[in-house]
Amino acid sequence: MNALKREGLDTTHGAILYLSDITVSFDGFRAINKLNLDISVGELRCIIGPNGAGKTTMMDVITGKTRPTSGTAFFGQNYDLAKMTEYEIAHAGIGRKFQRPTVFEQHTVFENLEMAMKMDKRVRPTLFARLTSEQEDKIDAILRQIRLNGQEDRLAGLLSHGQKQWLEIGMLLMQEPQLILLDEPVAGMSDAETARTAELLNELRGKHSIMVVEHDMGFVTEIAQQGKVTVLHEGSVLAEGRMDQVQADERVIDVYLGR
Numbered sequence: 001m002n003a004l005k006r007e008g009l010d011t012t013h014g015a016i017l018y019l020s021d022i023t024v025s026f027d028g029f030r031a032i033n034k035l036n037l038d039i040s041v042g043e044l045r046c047i048i049g050p051n052g053a054g055k056t057t058m059m060d061v062i063t064g065k066t067r068p069t070s071g072t073a074f075f076g077q078n079y080d081l082a083k084m085t086e087y088e089i090a091h092a093g094i095g096r097k098f099q100r101p102t103v104f105e106q107h108t109v110f111e112n113l114e115m116a117m118k119m120d121k122r123v124r125p126t127l128f129a130r131l132t133s134e135q136e137d138k139i140d141a142i143l144r145q146i147r148l149n150g151q152e153d154r155l156a157g158l159l160s161h162g163q164k165q166w167l168e169i170g171m172l173l174m175q176e177p178q179l180i181l182l183d184e185p186v187a188g189m190s191d192a193e194t195a196r197t198a199e200l201l202n203e204l205r206g207k208h209s210i211m212v213v214e215h216d217m218g219f220v221t222e223i224a225q226q227g228k229v230t231v232l233h234e235g236s237v238l239a240e241g242r243m244d245q246v247q248a249d250e251r252v253i254d255v256y257l258g259r
C-alpha cells in the first residue's frame with residue numbers, strides 16, 4: 001500500500017497536518033505560543049530554531065505525549081490529535097524517531113526490521129507466523145534504502161551510531177507511517193554518514209510526508225532543496241520559506257544563525 005494513501009485518513013484538502021493556534025503552558029511558561037503550521041501531503045519540511053524554541057514540545061503535541069493547553073491539532077481533516085492517545089496516534093500513521101537510537105542491540109539488523117513489521121498493529125496476526133515472500137521483499141527493499149544491505153545478519157549493537165540511526169529509520173518505514181517525525185537525525189554522525197542520510201531523506205521525499213528537526217544547517221540545506229523551512233522561536237513561527245529566504249531573513253540571523 002502506498003504510504004501516502006492509507007485508508008481512513010482524509011487528506012482531500014492536501015494537508016496531512018494542521019496545527020492551529022497551539023499553546024502549551026508549563027506552569028504559566030508558554031513553551032508553544034499560538035503556533036500555526038500546516039504540512040502538505042508528501043512534503044519534506046525542515047524545522048529549525050534555537051534551543052528552547054519549542055521544537056521538541058511541538059513533536060510531543062503531534063504524537064500525543066503532551067496535551068496542548070489550547071488550540072487544535074489535526075492529522076488529515078479527520079483525526080483530532082488532542083483527543084487521541086499516543087498509541088492511537090501511532091496506529092493512525094504518525095511515526096517518530098527520537099534523537100537517540102533505540103534499536104534492539106542483541107538482535108540482528110534483519111530481526112530488528114522484522115520485529116518492527118510485526119509490531120505494526122495492522123498485521124498483528126502474523127506475530128508468530130513465518131514471513132511471506134512479500135514481507136521478505138519489503139525488508140530487502142528497506143535494507144537497501146537504509147544502506148544496510150549486506151549487513152542484515154550483524155547484531156544491531158555492533159553498528160556505528162549512524163547505521164543505528166538508519167536502522168531505526170528503517171524500522172519506522174516498515175510500519176509505513178504517513179507522517180514521519182525525525183528529531184535531529186544527524187546529531188553525532190560523521191560527515192560521511194550525514195551526507196548519506198541526506199541522500200536517504202531525498203529518496204524518501206514525496207513518498208512520505210516528513211518533518212525533520214535539525215540544527216545542522218549544511219544538512220538542512222541538502223534536504224530542504226526548494227521546499228519550505230520553518231523557523232521556530234519562543235514557541236511560534238518566526239519565519240517560513242525556502243532555505244535561502246530564511247537564511248537571509250534579518251530576524252532569523254538575529255535569533256539563530258548569527259552574524
Ligand SMILES: Nc1ncnc2c1ncn2[C@@H]1O[C@H](COP(=O)(O)OP(=O)(O)OP(=O)(O)O)[C@@H](O)[C@H]1O
Nearest residue numbers: 026029030031049050051052053054055056057058
Ligand atoms: N515538561 C516541561 N516542563 C517545563 N518546561 C518545559 C517542559 N518541556 C519543555 N519545557 C521548556 O519549554 C521550552 C521549549 O523546549 P523544547 O525542548 O520544546 O525546545 P527545543 O526547540 O526542542 O530545544 P532544543 O533545540 O534544545 O532541543 C524550553 O524553555 C524548555 O525548558
